[in-house]
Amino acid sequence: xxxxxxxxxxxxxxxxxxxxxxxxxxxxxxxxxxxxxxxxxxxxxxxxxxxxxxxxxxxxxxxxxxxxxxxxxxxxxxxxxxxxxxxxxxxxxxxxxxxxxxxxxxxxxxxxxxxxxxxxxxxxxxxxxxxxxxxxxxxxxxxxxxxxxxxxxxxxxxxxxxxxxxxxxxxxxxxxxxxxxxxxxxxxxxxxxxxxxxxxxxxxxxxxxxxxxxxxxxxxxxxxxxxxxxxxxxxxxxxxxxxxxxxxxxxxxxxxxxxxxxxxxxxxxxxxxxxxxxxxxxxxxxxxxxxxxxxxxxxxxxxxxxxxxxxxxxxxxxxxxxxxxxxxxxxxxxxxxxxxxxxxxxxxxxxxxxxxxxxxxxxxxxxxxxxxxxxxxxxxxxxxxxxxxxxxxxxxxxxxxxxxx
Amino acid sequence: xxxxxxxxxxxxxxxxxxxxxxxxxxxxxxxxxxxxxxxxxxxxxxxxxxxxxxxxxxxxxxxxxxxxxxxxxxxxxxxxxxxxxxxxxxxxxxxxxxxxxxxxxxxxxxxxxxxxxxxxxxxxxxxxxxxxxxxxxxxxxxxxxxxxxxxxxxxxxxxxxxxxxxxxxxxxxxxxxxxxxxxxxxxxxxxxxxxxxxxxxxxxxxxxxxxxxxxxxxxxxxxxxxxxxxxxxxxxxxxxxxxxxxxxxxxxxxxxxxxxxxxxxxxxxxxxxxxxxxxxxxxx
Numbered sequence: 154x155x156x157x158x159x160x161x162x163x164x165x166x167x168x169x170x171x172x173x174x175x176x177x178x179x180x181x182x183x184x185x186x187x188x189x190x191x192x193x194x195x196x197x198x199x200x201x202x203x204x205x206x207x208x209x210x211x212x213x214x215x216x217x218x219x220x221x222x223x224x225x226x227x228x229x230x231x232x233x234x235x236x237x238x239x240x241x242x243x244x245x246x247x248x249x250x251x252x253x254x255x256x257x258x259x260x261x262x263x264x265x266x267x268x269x270x271x272x273x274x275x276x277x278x279x280x281x282x283x284x285x286x287x288x289x290x291x292x293x294x295x296x297x298x299x300x301x302x303x304x305x306x307x308x309x310x311x312x313x314x315x316x317x318x319x320x321x322x323x324x325x326x327x328x329x330x331x332x333x334x335x336x337x338x339x340x341x342x343x344x345x346x347x348x349x350x351x352x353x354x355x356x357x358x359x360x361x362x363x364x365x366x367x368x369x370x371x372x373x374x375x376x377x378x379x380x381x382x383x384x385x386x387x388x389x390x391x392x393x394x395x396x397x398x399x400x401x402x403x404x405x406x407x408x409x410x411x412x413x414x415x416x417x418x419x420x421x422x423x424x425x426x427x428x429x430x431x432x433x434x435x436x437x438x439x440x441x442x443x444x445x446x447x448x449x450x451x452x453x454x455x456x457x458x459x460x461x462x463x464x465x466x467x468x469x470x471x472x473x474x475x476x477x478x479x480x481x482x483x484x485x486x487x488x489x490x491x492x493x494x495x496x497x498x499x500x501x502x503x504x505x506x507x508x509x510x511x512x513x514x515x516x517x518x519x520x521x522x523x524x525x526x527x528x529x530x531x532x533x534x535x536x537x538x539x540x541x542x543x544x545x546x547x548x549x550x551x552x553x554x555x556x557x558x
Numbered sequence: 559x560x561x562x563x564x565x566x567x568x569x570x571x572x573x574x575x576x577x578x579x580x581x582x583x584x585x586x587x588x589x590x591x592x593x594x595x596x597x598x599x600x601x602x603x604x605x606x607x608x609x610x611x612x613x614x615x616x617x618x619x620x621x622x623x624x625x626x627x628x629x630x631x632x633x634x635x636x637x638x639x640x641x642x643x644x645x646x647x648x649x650x651x652x653x654x655x656x657x658x659x660x661x662x663x664x665x666x667x668x669x670x671x672x673x674x675x676x677x678x679x680x681x682x683x684x685x686x687x688x689x690x691x692x693x694x695x696x697x698x699x700x701x702x703x704x705x706x707x708x709x710x711x712x713x714x715x716x717x718x719x720x721x722x723x724x725x726x727x728x729x730x731x732x733x734x735x736x737x738x739x740x741x742x743x744x745x746x747x748x749x750x751x752x753x754x755x756x757x758x759x760x761x762x763x764x765x766x767x768x769x770x771x772x773x774x775x776x777x778x779x780x781x782x783x784x785x786x787x788x789x790x791x792x793x794x795x796x797x798x799x800x801x802x803x804x805x806x807x808x809x810x811x812x813x814x815x816x817x818x819x820x821x822x823x824x825x826x827x828x829x830x831x832x833x834x835x836x837x838x839x840x841x842x
Binding site: 161165168169171172173175176177178179180182183185186189190192193352355356358359360363364368372373374375376377378379381382383384385386387388389390392393394420423451452453454456457474477480481482483484488508511512515516520528529532535536539540542543544547 | 561562564565568569571572573575576578579580582583586587589590637640641643644645647648649654657658660661662663664665666667668669670671672673674675676678679680683684700703704707731732733757758760761762763764767768790791793794797798807810814817818821822825826829
C-alpha cells in the first residue's frame with residue numbers, strides 16, 4: 154500500500170513536470186522559428202554576392218579591385234559602360250562571358266575537355282585592359298601575371314532593404330533588393346484595410362447595436378464561414394472571377410493587379426476585423442449609452458459620439474490585426490496580384506508581395522544558396538512584422554481609453 | 559429632425575454592409591458550387607488524375623489531405639491540451655502565464671508561409687525528413703497548436719471551480735481531479751477546437767508547399783517519409799500551372815468544391831457543437 158502510494162506520487166510528479174514542459178511549448182516554438190529563420194537568412198550577408206563557383210577577373214593593370222553586386226549587374230546589363238563609373242580608369246568596359254571565348258579560339262584550340270581554356274582565358278584577359286570576365290572557377294585563368302580576380306562585395310543590409318531590384322537568378326551577380334516586395338506588400342495591405350475597415354466596422358456596429366437575436370444568429374455563422382474558406386479558394390475565385398471583372402471595369406491590360414489583390418484580401422480580413430471590433434463595441438458599459446440617451450442623443454449619436462470613441466482602442470486593434478492578416482496572406486495574393494517584382498506606380502499594376510515571392514521562388518532556390526538565404530531573410534521580415542502586430546494589438550486592447558467621453 | 563435622417567442613413571448603410579457580406583459569401587460559394595457540382599461523381603472522388611490533370615479524379619489528393627490532418631492532430635492535440643492544462647490548472651495567474659499566453663498569441667499570428675519556411679529548414683533539411691508526410695504534419699501541427707491551446711484553455715476555464723473543490727474534498731489529488739473530473743467535463747468543448755483545426759489544416763497550402771506537397775504522384779504514399787498530394791495544393795496547381803489551363807478548369811472547380819465542403823462541414827460542425835454545448839451549460 155505504502156509502495157503504491159510512493160509510485161503514485163512519483164507518477165504524479167512526472168505528469169506534472171510533463172505538463173510544465175508542454176506549457177513552454179509555444180515559447181520554444183517561437184524561439185526555434187526565430188533561430189532557424191535568422192540563421193538561414195543572415196547567411197546572405199556573409200557570402201560574396203556572386204554565383205557559387207564563379208569568379209570575376211580583370212586585367213592586372215585595372216585599378217578596380219572590388220565591386221558592389223549592383224555594379225556587376227549594371228556592367229553586364231550594359232547600364233554602366235565605362236570603368237570610371239566604378240572609380241576605375243576612363244575606358245569603356247569590355248564585358249566577357251565564358252561563351253565569348255569562341256570569338257577568339259576554336260573548339261580545337263581549347264584542347265581536350267577544355268584543358269587549355271584557363272591558359273587561353275589568361276591570354277584574352279591580359280591582352281585587354283578594359284575587360285571584365287565572368288568565368289567558372291574550374292577554368293580560372295592560370296597565369297599569375299596580367300590577370301587578377303576582382304572581389305565582389307557581400308550584400309549589405311542596405312543592398313537588401315533599400316535595393317530597388319529583385320533579380321534573384323541574374324548572373325553574374327543576383328540582386329536581392331527587397332524594396333519592391335516590401336512596397337508591394339504594403340500597398341496591397343493598405344488597399345485591403347482601406348476597403349475592409351469601414352465595411353467591417355459597419356457590420357460590427359450592426360451586429361452589436363442594431364441586429365436582433367435572429368439576425369445575429371444568421372450573420373455570425375456567415376462571418377465564420379468567410380473566415381473558414383481556405384485562402385487558395387479565395388485565390389481561385391479571385392483569379393477566375395474578380396481579376397477579369399477588374400480588368401473589364403477599369404479597362405486594363407491585365408486583371409491581376411495590386412487592386413485585385415487588395416479586394417480579395419479585404420474580404421479575407423473582414424472576419425478578423427468584425428469579430429474584434431464587435432467585441433470592443435459590445436464591451437462598452439450600458440451606463441454610458443444610457444447616460445447619452447438620457448441627455449437626448451439619438452441612438453446614432455450615442456453610437457457615433459460615445460460607443461465608438463469608447464471602443465476606439467479595440468477598433469484600432471481590429472485594424473492592426475486585419476493588416477496582419479493581409480500582410481501574411483500568401484496563396485490568394487500569389488494567384489491574383491500578377492507577380493511583377495517592380496516598384497508599383499499605380500494600384501492597377503501587377504505587384505509582388507513578400508509571402509508570394511517566398512512561395513513562388515523557394516521551390517527553385519537551391520538549398521543553402523544565396524537565393525534561398527534571401528528568401529529566408531524575407532521570412533524574417535514577415536516574422537518580425539507579425540510579432541510586432543501581435544504585440545501592438547495586445548498593448549492597444551489592454552489600454553483602456555476614456556478620451557473624449 | 560436632421561439627426562433622425564442622419565441616423566436613418568447610417569443604420570441603412572450598416573444593414574446594407576451586412577447584407578453585402580452575406581452577398582459575398584453567397585457569390586463565392588454559389589460560384590464554386592454551380593461550376594463544381596457537375597464535375598463531382600464517384601469516379602472523380604476515387605480515381606487518380608489522368609491526361610495532364612484534365613480528366614480523372616482527385617483521390618490521391620483527398621488521401622494526402624486525410625493523412626496530413628491525422629498526422630498534424632496526432633502532434634498538436636495531446637501537446638496542445640497538455641499546454642492548456644498547465645496554464646489553466648497549474649501556472650496560476652502570474653507573470654509566467656501572461657508570458658506563455660503572449661507567446662501563444664504570437665505563434666498564432668505568424669503567417670502560414672513562415673511556418674512553411676521553418677518546416678523546410680528544421681524538419682526537411684536539418685532533421686533530414688525530406689519532403690514527407692512527417693515533415694508536413696509537424697509543420698501543420700505547429701500551425702494549429704495555438705488554436706488548440708486557446709480553445710482547450712477556454713474549455714478548461716468553463717469548468718466550474720466547485721467541481722474541482724468537490725473532487726479535492728473527497729481526497730483526490732490534483733492530477734486525479736484533472737483526469738477524472740475536469741477533463742471529462744471540458745472534453746466536448748476541447749473537441750470543438752479540434753474540429754476547427756481539422757478545417758484549418760485541410761485548407762492550408764503555404765505550409766505544405768515545401769514540406770510535403772507533390773505536383774503529381776502515380777502511387778499513394780506508402781509511409782510517413784513519402785511525399786503526398788493534397789487538396790489545397792492540387793487546386794493551386796490546377797488553377798495556375800496545368801499544361802492546359804482551360805481544359806483543367808472543370809477539375810479545378812470540382813477540387814475547390816470538395817475542399818470547401820470538407821472545410822465548411824468541419825467549421826459548421828464546430829459552430830453547431832458550441833451552440834448546443836452553451837445551451838446545455840446554461841441549463842445546468
